[in-house]
Amino acid sequence: MEKIGLFCCSKSTRENRCASAQCLNNINNRTGDFQEYSDEKEIDLVGIINCPGCPSEIPPDRLSSQIKSLAELQVNKIYFSNCMNSCCVFRYDYQAIIERDYPDIDVFIGTDKELKGNSSEWIITRRVIRFD
Numbered sequence: 001m002e003k004i005g006l007f008c009c010s011k012s013t014r015e016n017r018c019a020s021a022q023c024l025n026n027i028n029n030r031t032g033d034f035q036e037y038s039d040e041k042e043i044d045l046v047g048i049i050n051c052p053g054c055p056s057e058i059p060p061d062r063l064s065s066q067i068k069s070l071a072e073l074q075v076n077k078i079y080f081s082n083c084m085n086s087c088c089v090f091r092y093d094y095q096a097i098i099e100r101d102y103p104d105i106d107v108f109i110g111t112d113k114e115l116k117g118n119s120s121e122w123i124i125t126r127r128v129i130r131f132d
């Protein structure tokens with residue numbers, strides 16, 4: 001059983017009204033990078049949390065306490081959202097901090113590596129889907 005936590009960009013949630021739908025779809029329907037899981041493998045999305053905010057706004061050490069809430073749910077894998085993969089310049093720093101503080105948790109950046117670098121296109125696409 002894979003116990004998954006999803007870690008999302010608070011700015012995307014707040015300013016782009018991202019509901020994490022693409023990432024949730026990948027997890028629930030085994031699309032994107034979740035195609036790699038065999039049908040027999042059980043996947044349980046146990047929690048979702050936003051990042052603490054850009055480090056210029058919020059001290060980056062807040063990250064560990066955010067992640068603690070997922071760790072307490074016994075997740076063994078944390079996936080960063082696709083918008084973090086596309087937009088967040090701190091993603092690798094965040095990954096390093098999580099791997100340092102929670103060595104039993106594997107960290108993956110994005111739920112679909114095909115979308116990397118397409119952030120604005122992806123957000124526009126999401127809006128078209130949302131309002132049509």
Ligand code: SF4
Nearest residue numbers: 009011051053054088
């Ligand atoms: S730190 Fe990264 S993930 Fe968090 S709000 Fe800023 S851009 Fe988004």
